[in-house]
Amino acid sequence: MDVLEKAFELLSKYPLCDHCLGRQFALLGYSMENNVRGSALKVCLIMQANDLAKEKNVEGVKRLKILATNGFSKEAHETLRHIKKRVPKQGSECYLCEGKFGILDCLTEKSLAAIGDYEYTTFLVGIELPVKVEEREDELKAALTLSYGESIKHEFGRLYGKAIAQRTGKEAEYLTPDLVVVINPFQDKIRLQVNPIFVSGRYRKLVRDIPQSKWFCSDCHGRGCEKCGGTGKLYAESVEELSSRPLLEATEGEKTSFHASGREDIDARMLGTGRPFVIEISKPKKRFVDLKEIEAKINADAIGKVEVSHLRFVDRDNVRRLKKGEGSQKEYRLLAEFENDTSDFDLHLLEAKLSGALIKQQTPLRVLHRRADLIRERYIYKLKVKKVSLKRALMEIHCQGGLYVKELVSGDAGRTNPNVSDLLGNRAKTLKLDVLRVIMDE
Numbered sequence: 001m002d003v004l005e006k007a008f009e010l011l012s013k014y015p016l017c018d019h020c021l022g023r024q025f026a027l028l029g030y031s032m033e034n035n036v037r038g039s040a041l042k043v044c045l046i047m048q049a050n051d052l053a054k055e056k057n058v059e060g061v062k063r064l065k066i067l068a069t070n071g072f073s074k075e076a077h078e079t080l081r082h083i084k085k086r087v088p089k090q091g092s093e094c095y096l097c098e099g100k101f102g103i104l105d106c107l108t109e110k111s112l113a114a115i116g117d118y119e120y121t122t123f124l125v126g127i128e129l130p131v132k133v134e135e136r137e138d139e140l141k142a143a144l145t146l147s148y149g150e151s152i153k154h155e156f157g158r159l160y161g162k163a164i165a166q167r168t169g170k171e172a173e174y175l176t177p178d179l180v181v182v183i184n185p186f187q188d189k190i191r192l193q194v195n196p197i198f199v200s201g202r203y204r205k206l207v208r209d210i211p212q213s214k215w216f217c218s219d220c221h222g223r224g225c226e227k228c229g230g231t232g233k234l235y236a237e238s239v240e241e242l243s244s245r246p247l248l249e250a251t252e253g254e255k256t257s258f259h260a261s262g263r264e265d266i267d268a269r270m271l272g273t274g275r276p277f278v279i280e281i282s283k284p285k286k287r288f289v290d291l292k293e294i295e296a297k298i299n300a301d302a303i304g305k306v307e308v309s310h311l312r313f314v315d316r317d318n319v320r321r322l323k324k325g326e327g328s329q330k331e332y333r334l335l336a337e338f339e340n341d342t343s344d345f346d347l348h349l350l351e352a353k354l355s356g357a358l359i360k361q362q363t364p365l366r367v368l369h370r371r372a373d374l375i376r377e378r379y380i381y382k383l384k385v386k387k388v389s390l391k392r393a394l395m396e397i398h399c400q401g402g403l404y405v406k407e408l409v410s411g412d413a414g415r416t417n418p419n420v421s422d423l424l425g426n427r428a429k430t431l432k433l434d435v436l437r438v439i440m441d442e
């Protein structure tokens with residue numbers, strides 16, 4: 001391909017600015033911008049044409065006129081004036097960009113204004129273009145069999161990314177940017193997308209009767225009614241609210257979502273080293289917050305009820321791993337009560353039969369309204385039983401996550417097998433339940 005001839009062929013068919021002409025040859029030559037390529041091509045073409053004109057070749061003046069009109073070239077104008085030829089009027093606007101590379105500075109300013117005082121480390125520029133603009137360039141490339149070009153979208157993205165990085169000293173990042181600045185040069189519009197932050201930690205629930213997540217009133221579903229005293233909630237507090245509120249305040253975000261690795265029943269405590277969770281904060285204004293300080297604030301506000309630890313920033317992937325981790329191992333301690341007296345032999349039998357047992361468990365009746373009815377298999381690694389009185393025993397259960405332990409005790413009308421009640425022929429129920437450990441396989 002003769003680059004100069006190709007460039008002239010393009011200009012004789014379409015009015016093109018320096019950016020849009022140079023962009024068709026973007027893969028040729030390094031370390032220069034497309035407008036520099038475009039301008040250099042035009043300069044060479046003017047020199048060639050001027051040479052032809054001096055040799056009295058009519059092609060020379062014809063070419064200069066095309067460069068002056070479709071090439072928007074001041075130099076071509078001046079050359080024509082100098083050799084005393086009629087100077088044609090300036091051409092219309094660039095066929096590909098409609099002159100939008102000319103408002104780069106203006107839209108960069110607008111982008112900075114949109115970012116305002118959001119805190120961020122990394123950003124990404126997204127470009128929105130009318131479909132016809134991209135189609136026009138594709139058709140032009142096909143018609144002239146051009147294969148060294150960059151797309152118009154890519155050039156816009158690159159130039160705005162560079163300009164914003166230069167002005168702010170921040171870095172462009174492709175995978176997980178804090179902010180995405182979506183620029184539409186043809187509509188002169190900026191849209192800011194603020195990506196969420198994720199904070200992981202572990203919580204301990206020191207009292208019973210606090211749900212893990214916000215629990216809406218079953219009558220009004222959050223609107224507020226007589227039953228819930230206008231709060232819209234069935235429980236005044238939850239682990240979710242107690243741990244999220246100080247984070248939301250510090251980051252000035254829009255809202256939070258709470259993700260945990262499984263959940264304990266409302267009437268169960270969560271003790272030991274706590275249960276892993278991740279809090280997602282949408283549209284945070286502040287990202288550079290002190291998690292140690294926030295942790296202290298959460299624990300002071302929720303003293304005696306909920307305690308969080310190990311707060312740290314994580315990425316979105318962590319939420320997915322957390323959900324998968326519901327299958328991790330758990331340790332429970334529960335106080336069981338039997339209908340009839342038990343013997344030491346009974347309690348030893350439970351340890352022997354249930355340690356290492358595979359439990360087949362059909363979805364418990366009490367959660368059937370919100371879970372699919374199916375049979376799960378879960379291992380009990382170890383069961384330890386300690387007698388408290390003739391009718392009461394403490395059990396420590398180390399099992400696979402996802403085992404419903406209250407049903408392991410009651411048998412749930414035969415839906416859990418084997419179970420404590422049937423093994424002893426003595427109906428048993430759970431009085432108190434604590435989660436002692438949640439072991440994540442990292």
Ligand SMILES: [Zn+2]
Binds near residue numbers: 016019098099
């Ligand atoms: Zn252009």
Ligand SMILES: [Zn+2]
Binds near residue numbers: 223230233
């Ligand atoms: Zn209500």
